[in-house]
Amino acid sequence: MILKDKIKILAESAKYDVSCSSSGSSRANSKNGIGNASIGGICHSWSEDGRCISLLKILFSNNCIFDCAYCINRRSNDIERATFTVDEMVNLTINFYKRNYIEGLFLSSGIYSNPNETMNSLYMVAKILREKYKFNGYIHLKAIPGADPLLIKKAGFYADRMSVNIELPSEKSLKILAPQKSKSSLLVPMKSLSENILDLNRFNVKNHKFVPAGQSTQLIVGASPESDYKIIKLSENLYDKFKLKRVYYSAFLKVNEDNRLPNKNSSLLREHRLYQADWLLRFYKFKAYEIFNKGNYFLDEKLDPKLFWALNNFDLFPVEINRCDFDTLIRVPGIGVKSAYKIFNMRREKSINFDDLKKINVVLKRAKYFITCNGRYMDFSLKDPDKIKQAIYLENKGNLIPLFQDNLPVISIR
Amino acid sequence: MYIEYDGSFEGYLNALYYILKNKISPNKISFKKNLFNIESIKINSNIKIFNYMSSYLKRSVSNLSLHKFYHCFLSNFEDKDLLAIKYIILALKYPKAIDNYETNDIVINVNKYSKRVSFESHRFLGILRFKLLKNNFYFSKINPDNLIIPLISNHFVKRLSNENWIIFDENHMMAAIYEEKNLSIGLIKSFKNIDFMLEEEEILYEEFWKKYYKSISIKERKNDRLRKNFMPYRYWKNLIEIANKKSEL
Numbered sequence: 001m002i003l004k005d006k007i008k009i010l011a012e013s014a015k016y017d018v019s020c021s022s023s024g025s026s027r028a029n030s031k032n033g034i035g036n037a038s039i040g041g042i043c044h045s046w047s048e049d050g051r052c053i054s055l056l057k058i059l060f061s062n063n064c065i066f067d068c069a070y071c072i073n074r075r076s077n078d079i080e081r082a083t084f085t086v087d088e089m090v091n092l093t094i095n096f097y098k099r100n101y102i103e104g105l106f107l108s109s110g111i112y113s114n115p116n117e118t119m120n121s122l123y124m125v126a127k128i129l130r131e132k133y134k135f136n137g138y139i140h141l142k143a144i145p146g147a148d149p150l151l152i153k154k155a156g157f158y159a160d161r162m163s164v165n166i167e168l169p170s171e172k173s174l175k176i177l178a179p180q181k182s183k184s185s186l187l188v189p190m191k192s193l194s195e196n197i198l199d200l201n202r203f204n205v206k207n208h209k210f211v212p213a214g215q216s217t218q219l220i221v222g223a224s225p226e227s228d229y230k231i232i233k234l235s236e237n238l239y240d241k242f243k244l245k246r247v248y249y250s251a252f253l254k255v256n257e258d259n260r261l262p263n264k265n266s267s268l269l270r271e272h273r274l275y276q277a278d279w280l281l282r283f284y285k286f287k288a289y290e291i292f293n294k295g296n297y298f299l300d301e302k303l304d305p306k307l308f309w310a311l312n313n314f315d316l317f318p319v320e321i322n323r324c325d326f327d328t329l330i331r332v333p334g335i336g337v338k339s340a341y342k343i344f345n346m347r348r349e350k351s352i353n354f355d356d357l358k359k360i361n362v363v364l365k366r367a368k369y370f371i372t373c374n375g376r377y378m379d380f381s382l383k384d385p386d387k388i389k390q391a392i393y394l395e396n397k398g399n400l401i402p403l404f405q406d407n408l409p410v411i412s413i414r
Numbered sequence: 415m416y417i418e419y420d421g422s423f424e425g426y427l428n429a430l431y432y433i434l435k436n437k438i439s440p441n442k443i444s445f446k447k448n449l450f451n452i453e454s455i456k457i458n459s460n461i462k463i464f465n466y467m468s469s470y471l472k473r474s475v476s477n478l479s480l481h482k483f484y485h486c487f488l489s490n491f492e493d494k495d496l497l498a499i500k501y502i503i504l505a506l507k508y509p510k511a512i513d514n515y516e517t518n519d520i521v522i523n524v525n526k527y528s529k530r531v532s533f534e535s536h537r538f539l540g541i542l543r544f545k546l547l548k549n550n551f552y553f554s555k556i557n558p559d560n561l562i563i564p565l566i567s568n569h570f571v572k573r574l575s576n577e578n579w580i581i582f583d584e585n586h587m588m589a590a591i592y593e594e595k596n597l598s599i600g601l602i603k604s605f606k607n608i609d610f611m612l613e614e615e616e617i618l619y620e621e622f623w624k625k626y627y628k629s630i631s632i633k634e635r636k637n638d639r640l641r642k643n644f645m646p647y648r649y650w651k652n653l654i655e656i657a658n659k660k661s662e663l
Contacts (some may be wrong), residue, residue: 016632127558
């Protein structure tokens with residue numbers, strides 16, 4: 001098979017992996033080496049679906065001995081199969097990188113003979129890139145479930161980021177949809193990665209860190225019946241206990257006929273709301289139980305989660321812009337972390353009024369119900385959460401984020 | 415008063431020196447020729463004055479203010495020369511407070527202009543494409559709105575430190591040439607001594623890249639508006655993966 005066809009098959013098989021981030025690692029170029037890693041990450045292109053292309057995201061092989069219901073590459077599917085050689089993979093990465101097409105490599109694979117052999121191929125690609133070619137660009141490797149922990153650990157010294165996909169939000173669903181995988185086969189490598197990351201990075205050795213950009217994971221939303229609360233709670237645990245850098249969510253897209261799967265694609269808007277809730281956990285110091293208090297198990301698709309929370313906890317408002325502390329400020333709908341910093345800096349110079357807020361791009365349309373400036377509301381604002389909710393539904397009607405049309409969903413995985 | 419300088423940052427700081435020294439109010443000056451300019455002054459690029467001014471500014475204002483001032487200067491807005499002068503005069507007067515004073519009109523505009531430049535230069539770290547030439551140079555042609563070559567060159571010096579490369583800004587006729595570990599940046603008229611034959615394997619890798627680009631997108635999620643938001647149409651002609659033509663320079 002010629003290389004061009006392999007690229008086509010193995011990129012198509014990899015496209016359902018959501019992550020393409022190249023941030024979080026700062027790797028300097030070495031003597032006679034190629035490249036470096038930039039801490040903020042760089043996007044190199046955007047595909048037709050509007051997703052950023054930062055890394056060469058590809059499978060080493062799409063042959064797979066597993067038979068997960070939702071996965072396009074499952075054993076029982078009749079699709080074209082291909083496998084790279086280590087040299088082909090290395091060569092492609094170097095040549096794409098030098099032409100500035102990519103920031104590095106994101107290599108995953110179907111489990112083509114057994115977990116160890118598969119993991120070994122990924123390891124060899126990373127090893128040759130780093131040692132023979134002195135490649136200092138970004139490398140993201142998938143940790144293959146079931147592979148020898150020692151092998152995964154060895155790979156971690158060459159990778160910037162590693163990930164184990166947790167696939168589904170509960171063990172029960174895993175049993176039904178991915179019978180060859182189990183909670184422990186996924187959580188064990190995750191746990192050992194997180195321990196190694198903490199353990200091996202205590203000494204500040206440049207360019208010899210263990211998975212410096214941390215680990216991430218991905219799960220499918222809507223292939224199984226779990227609630228939003230359960231999903232966000234799971235993410236919270238992963239962030240707290242395993243120190244994950246990111247959890248990616250992927251709305252279920254039906255690529256296989258299988259009666260274990262729902263008939264409908266899951267809504268993109270739900271995926272979007274989960275990302276927003278995830279954002280609240282990571283940057284706005286929320287806890288999962290706060291977002292979902294008062295007996296809610298699902299987010300309101302029509303309201304962003306922060307607004308949803310604020311309306312459910314209306315007794316905490318209004319907040320006085322000129323006096324409140326930072327953590328309170330970032331919880332106000334319409335005020336983000338950046339504008340909160342601006343407000344804090346500005347407060348040192350002068351007392352803030354609504355005009356000032358407008359100038360620094362606070363979304364007053366949202367914030368006005370929840371704030372006062374020097375004791376005053378912006379205009380005669382509604383003071384009843386139900387009425388505010390109605391007003392916002394009305395505003396949103398017809399322009400409900402044009403990005404997310406119905407039945408236009410995405411998927412997952414391997 | 416009409417102030418004329420050679421367009422370089424060196425010349426610009428000389429102009430700033432002249433304005434400050436003669437205590438000219440920024441409201442009375444213009445960097446564009448017009449009917450009301452009775453007086454006009456031509457500024458020379460004196461390197462001594464430039465060095466003096468840059469160390470003076472470094473001493474007197476915060477790094478952030480200096481950063482905004484320089485980025486504003488590199489932008490392509492019509493009134494950027496005057497705006498940056500007004501801003502730096504304000505920054506010299508209130509060196510501590512200015513970074514917190516986000517609601518001042520001058521500060522708002524400088525923020526806007528400098529953000530535009532920073533954003534574009536970051537964008538080009540990604541969407542710049544190199545083509546390998548027969549003479550072993552990696553060559554890239556770009557068409558940015560702002561003068562970003564001084565901002566992006568260092569990134570590629572670090573990244574491709576063992577290669578020879580050229581980045582050529584066609585809109586501003588400026589180039590960064592990195593050869594034998596030496597970087598030079600300047601305005602150019604043409605490339606006379608460079609042979610632009612493509613290396614044979616170049617075509618192959620471009621084909622691979624196009625194939626990859628096509629295969630990685632999820633058809634069910636097609637969203638052209640979103641793509642164009644991130645990657646505006648005006649940049650497409652130099653992007654191998656979506657430019658609708660054969661490889662050329």
